[in-house]
Amino acid sequence: MERSPNIPITVENFEPAQRFLRIAVVTETWPPEVNGVAVTLAKLVHHLGLRHHTIQLIRPRQDKNDEGHEQTGWSELLLRGLPIPRYPQLKLGLPSKKALLKAWSIKRPDLVHIATEGPLSWSALQAAHILRLPVTSDFRTNFHSYCQHYGVGWLSKPIVAYLRKFHNRTAFTMVPTQAMKYQLDAMGFKNLKVVARGVDTHLFHPDKHSDVMRASWGVTPDTMVLLSVGRLAAEKNLDLTIQTYQALIAAGRRVKMVFAGDGPMRALTQTKCPDAIFMGMCSHDQLSTLYASADLLLFPSLTETFGNVTLEALASGTPVLAFDCAAASDFVTNHKNGWLVDSNEPQTYIQRAVDITRETNTLRLAREFTRASVAHLGWDEIAAQVEDIFQRTIEMG
Helix, strand or coil: CCCCCCCCCCHHHCCCCCCCCEEEEECCCCCCCCCHHHHHHHHHHHHHHHCCCEEEEEEECCCCCCCCCCECCEEEEEECEEEECCEEEEEEECCCHHHHHHHHHHCCCCEEEECCCCHHHHHHHHHHHHCCCCEEEECCCCHHHHHHHHCCHHHHHHHHHHHHHHHCCCCEEEECCHHHHHHHHHCCCCCEEECCCCCCCCCCCHHHCCHHHHHHCCCCCCCEEEEEECCCCHHHCHHHHHHHHHHHHHCCCCEEEEEEECCCCHHHHHHHCCCCEEEECCCHHHHHHHHHHCCEEEECCCCCCCCHHHHHHHHCCCCEEEECCHHHHHHCCECCCEEEECCCCHHHHHHHHHHHHHCHHHHHHHHHHHHHHHCCCCHHHHHHHHHHHHHHHHHHC
16 A cells, blocks of 8 residues: 555654674583573574574583584683583583673673573673673572472572572573562562573474384383483482382383483482383484373473473473473463372372373373464574563663
């Protein structure tokens, strides 16, 4: 339609030009390290790059052969790190304020986004403040909740105090669920923004179902495959997964337990579940087949800030049995795409599993709704939300 010649054209008639940003992303974990923070952050950063933002990644050097890489729109600054106790494959970034001040003075980013809270990240926060750079952060790990699982519950309060001080020095802190926002707000955290994690709905898909994989586990068509995905460690409430499986066996259910992941409790878990399948660390392609080939994801963890496995299972068409917390609270609807149990009710969790495995038709109906419940959580949509927060932070000055 042509504009009437009597109506003047003004600046307001045009959309403002999209501003492409120079974003410094600070993290102390990154692929090929396998954990929820590394995997989801890498996905987010990749999609920010697809939106034509220039990324500078600051992280610890993972080993002596780690040189990082550079290409158009992407650079890496690798700094010193130390292995984390119990998880030597992960690095804790060492204080590096001087190096960051030098790098950002030479090539100034528009914004610094900090994804972890270790010594390297604290240095980044200090350097950004000295240079008057806008800063945002992510709350990605419940370190204070881990304490009780490692016999150092007394550390919980000082850890919360440190995390609060850290995040309250940033313009916005992104949290993955509304429940986490309420929890942190009650603890005195400020300027919280809810941004869900995304899920790769192309990778995680019901079409990845494999009868060949199920046959390799020695299961029959009427066997229910239960899946556990994650680190084999105390903070994942692994004992309850084991107890649930044992209760199902005792109840005479025809089930097979499959564990995907590794960790300090693997040997103990193998002893307690001698008939289970242990897949060890899996690639993303392997995981996508695992999810789609299973019948139910058991996810009893109570320490998650989000729980990426919940979305991955749902996108794969597999219902979830979880406690009513983290991502499950926001994306699992009871008796529709999974089942929720009130937190800290382990016996109810076990009984719910027994009930589900008795009513196989209920499980079949749940599978029909799983994928649709997370179809809107593609990574480009999540990157757009983060981009909007970055733009607003810069405009605030």
